[in-house]
Amino acid sequence: MGTTTDPSRHPNLWPPFTQIASAPIPQRVTSGEGALLHREQGQPLIDAISSWWVTLHGHGHPVMAQAIADQAARLEQVIFADFTHEPAERLGERLSALTGLQRLFFSDNGSTAVEVALKIACQWWVNRGEPRHQIVAFDGAYHGDTFGAMAVGERNLFSEPFEDKLFPVARVPWPATWWQDTDVSEKEQAALAVLAETLETPTAAVILEPLLQGAGGMTMVRAEFLQAVEAQIRKAGALLIADEVLTGFGRCGDWFASRRAGIQPDLMALSKGLTGGCLPMGVTMASERIFSAFIGDDPTLTLWHGHSFTANPLGCAAANASLDLLEAQPDAFLNFEQRHRPHLEQLQRHQRVINCRLTGTVAAFDVAVAGDSGYLNPTGPTIKRIAMEHGVFLRPLGQVVYLLPPLCITDEQLERCYDAIGNALDSLEN
C-alpha cells in the first residue's frame, strides 16, 4: 500500500483490472491492422485475445472505419426519446430476426446490458402483479462490474469490498467439461438436481452464459446440459436470461451460443462484438411477451431506465456494418473451430497441458501447476511475458491459457500463436 508509482508511468491514468505496483508498464499502441497491434517500440504483436474479446473483424478494418466516418458526418448523436433514426431501426430489425427476440433496448456496454435484463425481468413480475424475488445464477459466472452485474456474478476477490451491498442470488454448479472428460454426465446431473431444488422457490429469472463462461476461466458446457436447464426453467415459469456479451456474433461458432446450444432465451444481453468491437454499445433483447407487460395507462408499468448515449448512431452504424461483414462471410465463424482443432490437438500432447476445450473461435486449456490455481496464479504472467517476446499478446486467466482471436487472423498468424504458447510452456519446465 502507498507504493510510489514508477515515474515512467503516466501520472493521470488509472488502468482497469491492474495493480500498478506490480504490473508491467503499459506499452503505447499507435495503430492496428487486422490481427496486428503496432507499438511505438518493438515488433508488431498478434492480438490473440481480440483486445479483451471485442475486436471481431480485425483492427483498422476499412469497411468499419468508413461506416463510422460516414455516419459521423451525417448524425453523430441524437436523443433517443422523442426521436429515432434509421441505423437504430435497421439494427432493431436485424437483431430481432437473428435472435428471435422482437424488442431491442439500447445501453452502453455489457454490464449495463445485463443490468437492464435483470431490471426488466424483475419488473415484468411486478407488472404482472405477482412479484418474484429469487434470481438464480451459476457458479463461476461473470456478468460485469456494475453492482447488479456483480451481484449475479461469482463472488470473489473482485467483489469482496462490496459484498454487503450485493443482493442475494441462488447458485447452481456449472458442469464445465473438456476433451476426454469422463465425469461430464455426473457433473451435469448433480447441477440439474441443485437447479430443480432451487427452482422450487418461485424464481424471477435464471441468468447464464451459454456454452462458454469467459472471465470465470473459459469453461465450457455441453448443449445437452443447457437444453435440460431450459426445460426446468420453462417448467418453473421463470425467465431465462442469456448473457451473450462475449458469446454473441460468431464467437462460439454460430451467430449466438444460444442458437448453437438449441435454447431460446427470453432476454439476451449483447455487447463486445456487437459493433465489431469498434465502439462501446450494449443491447438487451426481449421477447414481445415481456415487452407487452410494460404497456398500459398506469405510469408504473413503464421501464424507467435509459442512458445518455442510448442508440448512439455511430454505434448503430458500426453494428450494422459488422453484421454486413458477418453475413457476407459466415464461414469465417462457422468454420473457425476446424482451424483451431489440429493445433490444440498437437498442444494437448504437452505434459503441462490439461483440460483442452474448444468452441468456435475460442480455444482454451489449463496449465498443470503446483499450488493454488485461480486468477492470481503466477503461471499466467510468465506465459504472457514469454508469448509477448514471441510477438503474441495473450492474457491468461491464472493458469487458464486461451486464444480468442479476431476472425481475420491468418493461418500463419494462428500458427505463430500456438508456437508462442508451446515455447512459453517449454520454458516453464526449466
Ligand SMILES: *Cc1c(COP(=O)(O)O)cnc(C)c1O
Ligand atoms: C465482458 C462481459 C460482460 C461485461 O461487459 P462490459 O462491457 O465489460 O461491461 C458481461 N458479461 C460477459 C459474459 C462478459 O464477458
